[in-house]
Amino acid sequence: MNKKAGLLLAGAALILAACGDDGTQPSEEQNDTVEETEVVEPEENTEEEASEESAEETEEAEETTEVQDAEQVPEAMNGEASELLSKGEKTSFVFNEIGEFSIFCEPHPVMKMTVVVEEGAELSGEVDLDIADYEFSEETIVVAPGTVITWTNQDLAQHNVAFK
């Protein structure tokens, strides 16, 4: 009888223990919920960090774009025009299309020159021209497709390079 009683007690203890476990499980779930809530907060922080990172990436992208703009020469085409150039300032255009380009200076439309783009022309690559004494240094120049012409203003007066 003592053994049976002991078993019953042990069984009762197990049941109680089981009940106790059952009783603690919801609170554990609550703890889990709290933990999950806590996990969400770091995720928000991560998102903020991510947005900061993406902002940094955007800044980097802008910097890259600026570098590319500095390297990327605008293409010569009708209606295109450079900024006004002060003394010593330069502007460049790439001549990709075969044909004739009429160039003038917007503040002084009397200043004119012509760029002829021909396959197999002697001049190619990079060509430097001046703007001096209210004149382009070449009246007509023949270049191969893909040539980049750079004009440097040598005058105190402001000039630019504009395409008709």
Ligand SMILES: [Cu+2]
């Ligand atoms: Cu001019």
